[in-house]
Amino acid sequence: MKNTRIPDETIRRLPLYLRGLQFFADQELTNVSSEKLADFLHISAALIRKDFCYFGDFGTRGVGYDVQTLVKQIREILKLSTPRKAILVGAGNLGRALLAYPGFAAYGFEIVAAYDSDPEKIGTKINQTLILDIKTLSKLKRDGIGLAIIAVPAEVAQSVADLIIKSGIRGILNFAPTYLSVPKRVKVISIDIAIELGRLPYYLESE
Amino acid sequence: MKNTRIPDETIRRLPLYLRGLQFFADQELTNVSSEKLADFLHISAALIRKDFCYFGDFGTRGVGYDVQTLVKQIREILKLSTPRKAILVGAGNLGRALLAYPGFAAYGFEIVAAYDSDPEKIGTKINQTLILDIKTLSKLKRDGIGLAIIAVPAEVAQSVADLIIKSGIRGILNFAPTYLSVPKRVKVISIDIAIELGRLPYYLESE
DNA sequence: CTCTGTGAAGAAGTTCACAGCA
DNA sequence: TGCTGTGAACTTCTTCACAGAG
Numbered sequence: 001m002k003n004t005r006i007p008d009e010t011i012r013r014l015p016l017y018l019r020g021l022q023f024f025a026d027q028e029l030t031n032v033s034s035e036k037l038a039d040f041l042h043i044s045a046a047l048i049r050k051d052f053c054y055f056g057d058f059g060t061r062g063v064g065y066d067v068q069t070l071v072k073q074i075r076e077i078l079k080l081s082t083p084r085k086a087i088l089v090g091a092g093n094l095g096r097a098l099l100a101y102p103g104f105a106a107y108g109f110e111i112v113a114a115y116d117s118d119p120e121k122i123g124t125k126i127n128q129t130l131i132l133d134i135k136t137l138s139k140l141k142r143d144g145i146g147l148a149i150i151a152v153p154a155e156v157a158q159s160v161a162d163l164i165i166k167s168g169i170r171g172i173l174n175f176a177p178t179y180l181s182v183p184k185r186v187k188v189i190s191i192d193i194a195i196e197l198g199r200l201p202y203y204l205e206s207e
Numbered sequence: 208m209k210n211t212r213i214p215d216e217t218i219r220r221l222p223l224y225l226r227g228l229q230f231f232a233d234q235e236l237t238n239v240s241s242e243k244l245a246d247f248l249h250i251s252a253a254l255i256r257k258d259f260c261y262f263g264d265f266g267t268r269g270v271g272y273d274v275q276t277l278v279k280q281i282r283e284i285l286k287l288s289t290p291r292k293a294i295l296v297g298a299g300n301l302g303r304a305l306l307a308y309p310g311f312a313a314y315g316f317e318i319v320a321a322y323d324s325d326p327e328k329i330g331t332k333i334n335q336t337l338i339l340d341i342k343t344l345s346k347l348k349r350d351g352i353g354l355a356i357i358a359v360p361a362e363v364a365q366s367v368a369d370l371i372i373k374s375g376i377r378g379i380l381n382f383a384p385t386y387l388s389v390p391k392r393v394k395v396i397s398i399d400i401a402i403e404l405g406r407l408p409y410y411l412e413s414e
Numbered sequence: 415c416t417c418t419g420t421g422a423a424g425a426a427g428t429t430c431a432c433a434g435c436a
Numbered sequence: 437t438g439c440t441g442t443g444a445a446c447t448t449c450t451t452c453a454c455a456g457a458g
Contacts, residue, residue, distance in 0.1 A: 001441070001442065001443095007427065008426090008427095010427090011409055014405070014406065014409075015404075016402055019402075033438090034439075034440075042386050045439095046429055046430070047427090047428060049439090049442085050427095050429090052441090053441050053442065057440080057441075058440090060439080061436055062438045062440075063436070063439070065440090078406060080408055084408060093304040093308065094308070097300040097303065097304035100300040101301070103400055106401065107401070107404060107408075109404070146411065170412065171407045171408065173403065173407060179249050187410035187411060189403050189407050191398065191400060193398060194222065194226075194314070195222045195223055197316070197380055197396070199221065199285060200380060201286040201289075201314075202221075203394035204394060206286075208419070208420065214449065215448090216448085217449095240418090241417075241418075251451070253450075254450060254451075256420085257420075259418090260420065264418080267418075267457085267458070268416075268417055268419080268456070268458055269416045269418080270416080270458070271416095271417065
């Protein structure tokens with residue numbers, strides 16, 4: 001199964017598998033079957049096995065998967081082994097919440113700087129992180145910072161993206177509710193709260 | 208095309224279409240073609256036409272779609288026309304950011320109460336919203352509140368879900384990084400920031 | 415001639431089912 | 437026997453391509 005193209009959906013699930021494996025590791029279990037992991041994550045066992053087999057033979061027939069080995073392999077695939085420096089752009093309500101968010105550290109992300117354009121915010125500290133003027137951004141290129149979190153209003157998100165890409169950013173986690181046009185070498189992952197929200201009423205049983 | 212099952216992916220895109228149409232409405236345009244909307248949203252025009260045609264004949268051949276009519280029809284489909292009352296559970300960093308989030312109002316959601324279990328937070332106000340004790344939650348049943356936003360740690364998310372469902376909640380927007388087991392009549396939409404984040408490095412070009 | 419509506423073809427993703435190794 | 441690894445079948449989603457309305 002080595003030479004097949006890996007589906008995007010498989011990559012999307014890998015972090016989920018990490019979370020599931022963490023659960024079994026916390027219980028001091030060294031081994032887990034696709035069935036057990038499937039039950040925990042509410043995904044089918046066949047899908048889990050197929051996902052893993054794109055990358056090689058991770059398991060042992062009759063036994064299952066070694067938890068620690070599998071964690072290591074998935075982290076390797078996702079390139080989570082190397083720590084990554086990130087900046088945050090936009091120190092509004094969401095930006096401030098993200099600065100305090102513990103999930104980043106879990107994947108080896110370190111938010112090393114925060115930027116805003118509001119003179120009221122520039123110079124203040126949030127969670128020990130100093131808010132810097134977005135205009136001083138271009139200086140960061142040398143520092144090995146490759147990731148950015150965009151938490152600014154939609155109207156300015158594209159210009160922020162242009163600016164940070166010029167300054168060396170190669171991966172963006174975008175919370176602004178808009179499409180970002182970027183060069184092919186840059187990857188954008190967007191989280192759009194309003195879009196998710198907007199379809200919730202559709203599924204409500206009509207009273 | 209009326210009697211075909213509507214794909215989940217179509218429903219997922221409807222809020223996106225609303226946003227696109229808003230853009231054209233803001234420019235005082237009364238008409239828009241699938242092509243123009245497609246360009247703005249970075250989706251294929253054929254997909255947009257197919258999505259719409261599940262619901263009936265929304266457009267005029269040779270002309271396009273009437274912006275205002277289409278907005279009305281999509282809002283109708285998504286059941287966004289009736290205002291919805293929601294509660295927020297979890298007044299941590301993310302919860303506080305969500306209380307200030309303008310996206311809810313845009314879809315007619317009104318956060319009428321916020322709950323937490325931390326005695327330090329109970330009784331304080333965030334953005335004019337008083338934080339109430341989660342233990343007093345069961346009293347809300349009568350108030351026509353059907354939606355909840357869960358922004359609590361993963362460990363307590365399931366018990367929070369059980370509690371609010373018992374008190375009448377039928378739709379949940381879940382920010383806790385865990386699967387929620389709920390009765391069939393309840394719809395959960397989960398937004399998992401860490402999961403999205405975890406696959407970003409995979410796409411980074413190896414330096 | 416323009417742009418929608420939509421079957422048919424194609425692509426992507428998931429489940430089935432079972433061979434095969436421990 | 438137990439559980440993985442994986443083609444094949446199936447399902448779901450997207451694009452193609454074009455008939456047909458305005």
